Amino acid sequence: MRAWPAFLVVLLLLAPTASAQTEWVQLDDPPSEGPDGGADPADIVDLFYSANATHVLFREDLVALPDVSNWTYVVYIDKPLGGDYKQDYRLIYAESGAYMEHWNGTDWVYQEDIVVTVDGANVSVVFEVPVDSIGGVGDTHVKVSFENYQGADSFNDPEEKAPDKGGYKIHRRSIPNLPLIVLPIFVAGLSGTIFLLRRRILPT
Numbered sequence: 013m014r015a016w017p018a019f020l021v022v023l024l025l026l027a028p029t030a031s032a033q034t035e036w037v038q039l040d041d042p043p044s045e046g047p048d049g050g051a052d053p054a055d056i057v058d059l060f061y062s063a064n065a066t067h068v069l070f071r072e073d074l075v076a077l078p079d080v081s082n083w084t085y086v087v088y089i090d091k092p093l094g095g096d097y098k099q100d101y102r103l104i105y106a107e108s109g110a111y112m113e114h115w116n117g118t119d120w121v122y123q124e125d126i127v128v129t130v131d132g133a134n135v136s137v138v139f140e141v142p143v144d145s146i147g148g149v150g151d152t153h154v155k156v157s158f159e160n161y162q163g164a165d166s167f168n169d170p171e172e173k174a175p176d177k178g179g180y181k182i183h184r185r186s187i188p189n190l191p192l193i194v195l196p197i198f199v200a201g202l203s204g205t206i207f208l209l210r211r212r213i214l215p216t
Contacts, residue, residue, distance in 0.1 A: 034062045034069065035062055036060040036061070036062050036071060037060060037061055037062065038058065038059070038060050039059040039060060039061060039156075039180045040059075040175065040180055052075070052162075052171060052172075053074070053075055053076040053079060053082075053083065054074065054075075054078075054083045054085075054160035054161075054162070054171050054172045055074065055075040055172055056072050056073070056074060056158060056160070056172055056174050057073040057074060057075060057135075058072075058073040059071070059072050059073070059158060059174060059180070060072075060073075061156070061182060063143075065143075066142060066143055066144075067140050067141065067142055067143060068140075068141055068143060068146070069138055069139065069140045069141075070087045070103065070138070070139045070141075070156065070158075071131070071134070071136050071137070071138045071139075072085070072087075072136055072137055072158055072174075073134050073135055073136040074135055074136060074137065075135070076135065077130060077132065077135055078105065078130060078137045080105060080106055080107045080164060081107055081164055082162065082163070082164065083160055083161065083162060083163070083164075083171075084104065084105070084106045084107075084160070084161040084163065084164065084165055084166050084167065085104070085105040085106070085137055085158075085160050086102050086103065086104050086105075086158070086159045086160070086161065086167070087102065087103040087139050087156060087157075087158055088101070088102045088156065088157045088158075088159065088179070089101040089102070089103070089141075089146060089154060089155070089156055090154065090155035090156070090157075090179060091146055091147065091154045091155075096117075097115050097117065099115055099157075100114060100115055100146070101113065101114050101115070101123070101141075101146055102115075102120065103126055103128075103139040103141055105128045105137055105139065106164065106165045107164040107165055108164075108165050109125065110125060110126050110127065110128035110139075111123075111124065111125045111126060112124055112125075112126050112141060112145060123145065124145060126139065126140060126141050126145075127139075127140040128140070153181050153182060153183055154181070154182045155178070155179035155180065155181055155182075156179055156180050156182060157173070157174065157175065157178070157179040157180065158172075158173070158174045159172070159173050159174075160172040160173075
């Protein structure tokens with residue numbers, strides 16, 4: 013029975029690793045070139061999202077690595093889809109930093125800093141936002157759109173927009189309450205713990 017404690021340790025070590033793995037879901041094809049008809053460093057090649065119990069991630073693959081000294085990268089979130097405002101939140105990666113703002117009906121207001129990662133392998137920028145920061149999942153779908161603006165900390169006339177009209181719809185059930193890959197590991201670990209406790213407490 014000495015193997016059981018070692019087995020439980022392995023399970024507990026595997027759990028956070030498994031939950032940290034990112035499973036990307038590709039959104040509909042973005043425009044192949046900017047509105048001006050030419051290629052520039054802010055052009056989007058592919059778009060993806062991922063979600064787990066605590067965070068939602070948005071990834072845009074670009075023609076070139078993001079350059080915040082000349083461009084501003086923004087993800088707009090409409091939650092719930094078709095709600096009171098055209099957009100409720102926006103995730104920003106700019107020269108001034110990586111942060112989220114919410115729309116109060118009149119202006120964009122700073123809410124909190126977020127994690128933004130530049131992925132050199134995929135030539136992409138990845139936005140990560142806590143689920144709780146956007147008010148949870150709720151009972152409706154979420155609409156997401158991407159806009160890249162020319163200029164540092166600029167939000168005037170996007171040079172690149174995806175999709176061209178409207179937004180990509182993400183079903184609310186795509187954001188789980190618990191990563192499924194962790195569940196069997198948790199159950200196995202709990203079962204093993206109960207077994208060990210019974211062996212120690214109950215007489216043989």
